Amino acid sequence: MARSLSRPELRQLVDSLVLDCGNMASHSKAMLYCTALHYLDGKIPLDMTFEVDRWPDYTAVLWTQKDDEVSVLSFEKDCVNVSLYWTNEDGLRQLLTLTSVDWTRPLLFMAIPLSGLSVLKEHLELQGVPCPPEEDIYLSDTVYYLHETCPSMDKVNGTDDKMTIAPLKPEHSQLVSRTWLHGNTPEAERHIHYQISTFPSACVYDQEGNPVSWILFNYYGSQGVGYTIPDHRGKGYFQLASKYMINTCLQKGFVPFLFIEDYNEQSRAVHKKLGYSWVEAGRCAYIFLNRNKSS
Template identity: 30%
Template sequence: MKVLQKDEQMSAETVLLKHFPKSCQVYGYLYSYNRNKPSNIQVVVDTWPDFKVIICRPDPRNKESSEWRKKVIFYSLDEKILRKMLLDEETIDWSTYFVVGGYDSSHAALLKEVSSLRQVSYKDLSCSRLLYLPDSCHLVKPAFDSDLKSRISSLDPSHAHLVNQTWKFGGDELGYKKIVRQISHFPSYCIIDSQGQPVSWLLLYEYLSMGMLYTLPEHRQKGYATVLVYTMAQRLLAEGYPVFCHVEEDNMTSYKMIKSLGFIEDPSFREKWIAFNT
């Protein structure tokens, strides 16, 4: 196992791009970190430079890591090597609660096997479709008038409590801190009302997936979410970011809306989230 340095992470980013979109979670983290966005992760690989498994884990050298929900993400081209790394005492701290996020569902049996060998509990959290835009030619512009366009704005940290109250995985102090950091360092968009208050919003996670899309109930069925996803995708494409998002498997409303904007998917590919030491 090897811990990657900054220049090596740049090289790893280039390799992962060749495997996009299935590598999107790790690729997004490296893309963000390599452009000096705040991060509390450490990147490890099985071998270098020809790695088969790459893992992002909480950085034990970073004191702020303890202030965030511990998350591990990985991309693997060899399940035997992945199994060996997960069983290695030095790779992951299995003694505390952590989440493995956005992993290829084909690895689900392996993770549960390792959980059993480690004698730790686990809980499946969600299963999502991966939708992405390969380039600007795929993006479809929705119809919206100049009045709605004039109401598109950005979130600021004072809106974090509102977002935290409506985020499925938020509602606590850790969720609030995470949202403040995302709003402060990553693009966000919202639709404001006549008093300048957000009524619909969309953020970018630290691994660059669009997320936390939400519209207040009394403002739904007006196309706000569609406009926000389009506006965010347009900006990300213009600035060279990867453009992707995850839609929970049973959320057909969001799935159809995002597909209507030109996003594509691999129907056979699903991403899962699982928590350990629950």
């Protein structure tokens, strides 16, 4: 079996991770840092396991929930999130072989760097588990805001001065879930409610207090679930919400980053204007494994 870290060892691991605004080499490292930190702080309401290939000089880490119950971390029924960080492919191979993960149940691999796909596929073949079909692999770029200063919160040209910017409220969970590409299910709404209730968010409200544009913060540190109501698009509201979120992340010591799926050119254009950047090493994929199997 892989080495499962105790809480003191997990704290030691968190302290060993350095996030540098000037050189974000790995989004997986930021995801590990934020997930472990939030778990230690009691913001993740379930038992998790953090497994390493060896300790203390680890080269690969896998983290997932410990029990078999579907949790608020998942937005799809019966699916368990699995994440990986590695600095050495041999360490990754060893960890995948030794991990306690049940490879036969529905799993969602979270933003796995494309550099590790061949190792993962190799392992699945050894386990006799079918590789996921193309429609269960969502390719994305990782977009980083590699600055130590916040963008100006000045109004964008064309925005209404009567609009206000503030966090979302839990009662907005249904609206956010309904407008999310992967939402509009009871599991997704529960997931969104947990995010809004526990972590930062940013929303532009109209004069009546109705949400018109928003972006959330995931438990693993990325921004996501961004959306603008169609009648309010083209007015700069999403830029305002994103600036608010960048400000919040930097104040908390996090490097602002998010994932943009390949089809979403509109999101790419907005984040270029905000000063985000991306590199080939940030290419990644969300991968559903055994998606149609019951747990």
